[in-house]
Each structure stands twice: as structure tokens, then as C-alpha cells.
Amino acid sequence: xxxxxxxxxxxxxxxxxxxxxxxxxxxxxxxxxxxxxxxxxxxxxxxxxxxxxxxxxxxxxxxxxxxxxxxxxxxxxxxxxxxxxxxxxxxxxxxxxxxxxxxxxxxxxxxxxxxxxxxxxxxxxxxxxxxxxxxxxxxxxxxxxxxxxxxxxxxxxxxxxxxxxxxxxxxxxxxxxxxxxxxxxxxxxxxxxxxxxxxxxxxxxxxxxxxxxxxxxxxxxxxxxxxxxxxxxxxxxxxxxxxxxxxxxxxxxxxxxxxxxxxxxxxxxxxxxxxxxxxxxxxxxxxxxxxxxxxxxxxxxxx
Amino acid sequence: xxxxxxxxxxxxxxxxxxxxxxxxxxxxxxxxxxxxxxxxxxxxxxxxxxxxxxxxxxxxxxxxxxxxxxxxxxxxxxxxxxxxxxxxxxxxxxxxxxxxxxxxxxxxxxxxxxxxxxxxxxxxxxxxxxxxxxxxxxxxxxxxxxxxxxxxxxxxxxxxxxxxxxxxxxxxxxxxxxxxxxxxxxxxxxxxxxxxxxxxxxxxxxxxxxxxxxxxxxxxxxxxxxxxxxxxxxxxxxxxxxxxxxxxxxxxxxxxxxxxxxxxxxxxxxxxxxxxxxxxxxxxxxxxxxxxxxxxxx
Numbered sequence: 364x365x366x367x368x369x370x371x372x373x374x375x376x377x378x379x380x381x382x383x384x385x386x387x388x389x390x391x392x393x394x395x396x397x398x399x400x401x402x403x404x405x406x407x408x409x410x411x412x413x414x415x416x417x418x419x420x421x422x423x424x425x426x427x428x429x430x431x432x433x434x435x436x437x438x439x440x441x442x443x444x445x446x447x448x449x450x451x452x453x454x455x456x457x458x459x460x461x462x463x464x465x466x467x468x469x470x471x472x473x474x475x476x477x478x479x480x481x482x483x484x485x486x487x488x489x490x491x492x493x494x495x496x497x498x499x500x501x502x503x504x505x506x507x508x509x510x511x512x513x514x515x516x517x518x519x520x521x522x523x524x525x526x527x528x529x530x531x532x533x534x535x536x537x538x539x540x541x542x543x544x545x546x547x548x549x550x551x552x553x554x555x556x557x558x559x560x561x562x563x564x565x566x567x568x569x570x571x572x573x574x575x576x577x578x579x580x581x582x583x584x585x586x587x588x589x590x591x592x593x594x595x596x597x598x599x600x601x602x603x604x605x606x607x608x609x610x611x612x613x614x615x616x617x618x619x620x621x622x623x624x625x626x627x628x629x630x631x632x633x634x635x636x637x638x639x640x641x642x643x644x645x646x647x648x649x650x651x652x653x654x655x656x657x658x659x660x661x662x663x664x665x666x
Numbered sequence: 667x668x669x670x671x672x673x674x675x676x677x678x679x680x681x682x683x684x685x686x687x688x689x690x691x692x693x694x695x696x697x698x699x700x701x702x703x704x705x706x707x708x709x710x711x712x713x714x715x716x717x718x719x720x721x722x723x724x725x726x727x728x729x730x731x732x733x734x735x736x737x738x739x740x741x742x743x744x745x746x747x748x749x750x751x752x753x754x755x756x757x758x759x760x761x762x763x764x765x766x767x768x769x770x771x772x773x774x775x776x777x778x779x780x781x782x783x784x785x786x787x788x789x790x791x792x793x794x795x796x797x798x799x800x801x802x803x804x805x806x807x808x809x810x811x812x813x814x815x816x817x818x819x820x821x822x823x824x825x826x827x828x829x830x831x832x833x834x835x836x837x838x839x840x841x842x843x844x845x846x847x848x849x850x851x852x853x854x855x856x857x858x859x860x861x862x863x864x865x866x867x868x869x870x871x872x873x874x875x876x877x878x879x880x881x882x883x884x885x886x887x888x889x890x891x892x893x894x895x896x897x898x899x900x901x902x903x904x905x906x907x908x909x910x911x912x913x914x915x916x917x918x919x920x921x922x923x924x925x926x927x928x929x930x931x932x933x934x935x936x937x938x939x940x941x942x943x944x945x946x947x948x949x950x951x952x953x954x955x956x957x958x959x960x961x962x963x964x
Contacts, residue, residue: 393763401773407788425801480683487676502691504945506893508917509934510694512927536690568675597781599896614783621787641784648779652772656840
């Protein structure tokens with residue numbers, strides 16, 4: 364007791380010098396370690412960026428970490444518009460536009476369905492809401508491989524297999540359980556009085572949704588948008604299985620370009636293509652950093 | 667009238683979601699299980715031959731590639747667990763040393779934004795024997811440097827693990843950082859006043875307090891490991907041989923390359939069982955947590 368009191372008063376008497384002294388030693392060690400880890404994380408990106416600006420002659424020398432002696436934008440141009448994926452040689456740009464076309468319907472369908480479902484489950488008294496949420500919770504973790512083949516059969520019977528719509532619909536189906544849970548968790552904190560008052564005012568289910576609930580959903584919308592944009596953009600398997608020959612998203616084009624290339628491999632073009640594919644989600648990440656973390660963790664935990 | 671309509675509207679609004687759940691999840695899972703007992707080849711065949719209903723499973727468990735896939739998923743899980751360990755260490759350091767917090771957090775997390783295909787391609791380049799890291803080390807004069815992991819069936823899996831750690835490290839760090847920040851600040855100052863040593867503080871107080879965060883990380887990691895497909899494809903294409911196959915890869919390969927729906931379905935059913943085994947603890951724990959929280963609130 365006296366000991367603690369003594370140390371406490373000692374610490375209080377000389378707070379500045381003590382604290383500074385203690386932080387110094389361990390502080391340097393921590394910073395060194397963190398910097399080393401930061402190097403491990405950032406070196407691959409650095410290597411890919413410098414490689415994409417090098418000429419093949421310089422790459423052949425094998426100095427991965429060296430800066431380009433002669434900066435060339437040729438690999439980027441080739442990757443964007445000329446590189447071959449399988450039979451077609453139109454660069455990754457083709458995949459870029461397909462990915463964009465897939466992205467918008469996926470976002471609209473999935474967010475449309477899950478926000479309404481989440482709202483209905485959270486704010487309207489439905490007796491079996493609990494069990495249904497539990498089932499959604501289970502569905503959120505089902506790996507695609509398990510339901511993939513029946514979905515192929517289903518999508519073919521709808522007559523849209525191999526189109527952009529097939530990919531978008533499968534994305535929406537797979538995202539629905541998780542997004543619904545996220546929306547439901549957000550909406551359940553809306554005060555009950557507010558909804559009761561709105562119902563009194565002759566507000567119908569849909570009017571309350573569009574006039575009260577949607578306008579207050581900006582935050583959760585950003586979170587969900589980030590989650591969906593990165594998931595859809597980074598997806599490979601759904602695009603591969605459900606996309607037709609002309610409707611392969613960017614990741615599939617990239618994989619076909621890099622993994623199954625014949626003849627002399629143009630590493631600089633490969634790296635430029637990889638970077639082009641990575642840029643959109645990275646832009647989202649750096650532009651909306653705070654929400655990105657929120658979105659990814661919400662997607663991971665609450666699922 | 668309005669009241670009646672308000673009774674019906676929410677139920678109508680739920681129809682799309684319920685249809686998706688019933689058809690695309692429940693129905694599809696049942697379909698896969700059913701098909702896994704049939705002789706389906708390229709096209710589904712709905713007749714079950716009850717005399718030999720487990721044919722696909724018998725074949726599956728005699729298949730060396732499947733054995734490798736199961737083994738790999740285990741190796742991958744153990745190896746990737748390092749991401750949680752390092753994630754915690756990083757989070758603890760960032761939390762302790764507030765300087766540069768934003769910078770390090772942003773840097774460690776960016777790989778998560780990049781797809782597994784890109785991650786795989788990037789790391790494949792790093793592992794390139796002549797032009798990647800190995801070539802660089804040999805160029806420095808370290809002639810015996812060996813970083814050509816992907817070419818050797820023994821080490822290819824470690825290459826994939828390294829790339830997965832690179833991809834996921836920041837995510838576990840972010841989860842751990844959130845966990846650490848939720849710890850009451852009084853604990854830190856109390857521990858400092860009592861002169862509790864650094865190691866004891868972390869091992870005896872902080873880590874036990876974060877056990878739920880650790881568990882969440884572990885379960886998320888294993889669910890992710892079960893799904894591992896893209897990164898394998900981008901780094902090794904399953905090779906050399908079948909040495910880096912995973913169950914997820916096996917399913918796609920049986921379906922797309924071998925054109926055998928029945929076989930692919932049986933492998934998918936085993937995947938489902940693995941997922942369920944990992945998933946049930948999470949569900950039970952969440953339920954238990956919710957109940958405890960409720961009890962505490964009362």
C-alpha cells in the first residue's frame with residue numbers, strides 16, 4: 364500500500380522525465396519492428412510497380428528491387444489494350460468494362476433486397492423474424508462451392524447463363540444474407556417510438572422506409588457499398604463459372620493473361636495488368652479508409 | 667384498411683429474401699447432397715442406386731488428390747494462424763506506441779483491398795527463381811539462396827501460406843486493435859502503478875481479456891481457409907502435380923475440368939461438413955454471449 368502510494372507520488376512528481384525515459388528504449392525497438400513489418404507488407408507492391416515500368420531487357424538482369432533505368436509506359440498501354448487472354452487480344456480494358464457493368468446491377472439488387480429485408484425484420488413485428496435471422500446467419504457462411512452447381516442449373520434454366528446478369532444475380536444471392544444482417548443490426552437501434560409515431564401518422568410500410576429510414580441510412584450505405592464493391596470487383600470464381608466468353612470480369616481476364624500465357628512471357632505487361640486490376644479497390648480503400656475498416660469488419664464479424 | 671395493409675406489406679417485402687434463402691441456399695444444398703449420391707457425370711442424373719449409394723464418397727476417399735487437399739487445408743490453417751499471432755503483436759505495438767498509428771494501420775491493411783488473384787500473381791513474381799527474390803539474393807553473392815518455393819511440392823504450400831499471411835495480416839491487426847481499444851484504460855494505468863511487468867501484463871491480463879476476439883479471428887480464419895481457391899490458382903495452379911490442391915480447388919476441378927458433377931458434389935458435401943464443424947462453435951458462442959449480455963443487463 365505504502366509502496367504503491369510512494370511510486371504513485373513519485374510518478375506524479377516527475378511525470379515528464381520518467382515517461383520520456385521509459386518510452387525511449389522500447390519505443391525505438393517497437394518502431395524498428397513495425398518498420399520491418401511495414402517493409403514486408405509494402406515490398407511486393409513496390410516490386411510490382413517498378414517492374415511494370417521496366418523494359419524486358421532490364422527485367423532479364425534480375426535486379427527486382429532496382430528502379431527502372433529507363434521508364435517506359437509501354438507495358439501499361441499494352442496491358443490495357445493489347446494483351447491476350449485466351450483467344451482475344453483486347454487487353455484487360457475489356458474486363459474492366461465488364462466488371463463495371465456487373466458491379467452496378469449487383470449493387471442495386473443486393474442492397475435493394477437486403478435493406479428492405481433488414482428493415483422489415485428489425486422494425487416490424489414479425490413473429491418468425493428470429494429464426495429467419497438465424498437461418499440467414501447460417502447462409503452467410505456457406506462457401507460458394509457447395510451451392511455452385513445447383514446455381515448453374517438454376518441460372519441456365521432462367522436462360523441468362525453466361526451473361527452479365529447471371530454474374531450480378533449470383534453476387535446478389537450470395538451477398539444477401541450478410542447484407543441483411545448488417546442492415547438489420549443497424550435498423551434495430553432506431554427508436555420504437557419513432558416508428559410508432561410514423562405509423563400513427565398513417566405512414567405505410569413503404570412510405571416509412573423511403574421517407575424516414577432511407578434518409579438516415581447514409582452511414583451504413585457507405586459501409587455496405589465498400590463491402591460490396593470490393594467483393595464484386597475482387598471476385599474471380601463467380602465471374603469464371605457464370606460469365607460467358609465475352610462477359611468475363613477483369614480478374615478472370617487477368618488470370619487468363621498471366622497464368623496461361625504462351626511464348627515469351629512479358630513480365631512487365633503482366634505486372635501492369637495486375638496493377639490495373641488492383642487500382643479500383645485500392646482507390647476505394649485509400650479514399651474511404653475509415654469506412655473501409657468498418658465495412659470489412661462488419662462484414663466479417665456480424666456475418 | 668390501412669392497418670391490414672401494414673400487416674401484409676412487411677411480409678410481402680420479405681418474399682424475395684425468403685425465396686433466395688429457400689431456393690438458392692436451402693434448396694441448393696439439398697440438391698448437392700442428393701446429387702452426391704448419384705452417378706451424375708457431365709449432366710445431373712437424379713436416380714440414386716441404393717445398392718451402391720456411397721460410390722462417389724468411396725472413390726473420393728481413395729483419391730490421392732483429395733487426401734492431399736485435406737492435408738493442405740490443415741497445413742494452410744496452421745500456417746495462416748501466424749497471421750493472427752503477428753496481427754496481435756502488431757496491434758499491441760501500434761496501441762502502445764501511438765506514434766504513426768494511422769500510417770501503420772493504413773499500410774498493413776492495404777493488401778486486403780487487393781484480390782486474391784492479384785495477390786497470387788504478385789507473389790508468384792516474388793518467387794520467380796531467376797528474376798525474383800532468389801535471383802536478387804544470389805546476385806548479392808549468396809549463391810545457395812533458395813526462394814523458389816513454388817516449384818517444389820514440399821514447399822509450394824509454404825509459398826501460398828506466406829502470400830495469405832501478407833493478404834490477411836492487416837485484417838487481424840485491425841480486429842485486434844479494435845479489441846485492445848475496447849479495454850478499459852484504467853487497466854493500463856493500474857498495471858503500471860502496481861509495477862506489473864510487460865510480459866505478465868500481456869500474457870495474464872490482456873490476452874485473456876481478448877479471448878473472444880482471438881476466437882473470432884480463429885474462426886474467420888478457418889472459414890477463409892476452407893474457401894481457399896483463387897490464390898492457389900494464381901500462384902501454382904494447383905501444382906506442382908496436385909501438391910497444392912485444396913478442397914475448394916478440388917470441387918471446381920472435378921466440375922470444370924473433369925466434368926463430373928456427382929464427384930464434385932460429394933467433395934462439396936465434405937466441404938460443407940468441415941464448414942459446419944467450424945461454424946457451430948461460433949453460433950453457440952454468439953448465442954451464449956448474447957444471453958450473458960442479456961443477463962448482465964437485467
